Amino acid sequence: MCGQIDTQQFGGIKGRSTAHALTSMLHLWSEVLDCGDSVRILFVEYCKAFYCIDYTLLINKLISFGISNFIVKWIYSFLYERKQRIKLNNSFSDWITLKGSMPQGTWLGSLTFIAFIIDLIAQCPCHKFIDNVTLTEILKNNTPSATKEITDELIKWSHDNKMLINCNKTKELIIGNAKLNNTPYLEIDGKLIRRVSEYKIRGLQLSNNLYWNCNIDLICNKISSYLYFLKLFKRSGLPIEDLHYVYITVFDPCWSMHALSGITTLPLH
Numbered sequence: 001m002c003g004q005i006d007t008q009q010f011g012g013i014k015g016r017s018t019a020h021a022l023t024s025m026l027h028l029w030s031e032v033l034d035c036g037d038s039v040r041i042l043f044v045e046y047c048k049a050f051y052c053i054d055y056t057l058l059i060n061k062l063i064s065f066g067i068s069n070f071i072v073k074w075i076y077s078f079l080y081e082r083k084q085r086i087k088l089n090n091s092f093s094d095w096i097t098l099k100g101s102m103p104q105g106t107w108l109g110s111l112t113f114i115a116f117i118i119d120l121i122a123q124c125p126c127h128k129f130i131d132n133v134t135l136t137e138i139l140k141n142n143t144p145s146a147t148k149e150i151t152d153e154l155i156k157w158s159h160d161n162k163m164l165i166n167c168n169k170t171k172e173l174i175i176g177n178a179k180l181n182n183t184p185y186l187e188i189d190g191k192l193i194r195r196v197s198e199y200k201i202r203g204l205q206l207s208n209n210l211y212w213n214c215n216i217d218l219i220c221n222k223i224s225s226y227l228y229f230l231k232l233f234k235r236s237g238l239p240i241e242d243l244h245y246v247y248i249t250v251f252d253p254c255w256s257m258h259a260l261s262g263i264t265t266l267p268l269h
Contacts, residue, residue: 012110040173041135049131053101061115075108174208
């Protein structure tokens with residue numbers, strides 16, 4: 001199965017990360033813009049994707065990959081008749097048996113989900129990060145958009161695999177010189193998909209001109225709010241050791257998350 005992992009899947013795979021996904025997408029979009037064309041991007045969000053997995057569909061896919069029967073049976077045993085309940089203080093709800101869903105917080109849960117979504121293939125560049133799917137159509141000058149056909153293919157796969165697209169969170173973004181008036185809006189299951197000028201993806205605030213201004217503003221606002229709270233802690237007499245602990249648990253992760261976008265402040269085209 002390792003050799004069959006989707007090359008455009010960047011989540012839950014050793015040696016791949018958010019930075020790799022962002023770099024791949026930005027490189028593609030910048031190349032298209034350098035050629036004088038435009039890109040139409042669809043950011044697809046699924047409703048509680050991990051909870052909608054059909055075990056029968058999953059097992060059949062694993063078998064089709066040629067995985068050994070004993071491994072398939074082991075995974076089936078891992079998933080079959082899993083129970084869960086809610087604990088609030090010392091009170092517990094009744095146990096319920098799950099009819100689907102993948103256990104989150106486990107390597108096997110993420111890996112089996114990646115296997116489930118591996119056959120989601122589009123007639124355009126497709127970037128996946130676990131359950132987040134980004135479709136990119138390259139818009140040539142004076143060429144009509146084919147995103148409607150691409151979206152219909154996505155809808156069919158989603159229906160066949162019992163996955164529900166969240167139309168409220170799914171957005172589209174057009175970057176380049178494409179005439180927006182000649183590019184019709186998309187609909188999924190009768191719901192209009194909102195076209196935006198900015199979108200936040202994997203911690204990066206993306207704009208429709210690929211300039212970094214909006215992302216830098218986002219970082220500065222976030223850091224400013226953290227500095228404000230740090231000042232309040234200091235004025236309240238918080239010991240230096242505790243202030244240091246706040247810094248390493250709040251500031252360091254923030255800087256690391258935005259490291260890729262903070263390297264340069266120049267536009268990419």
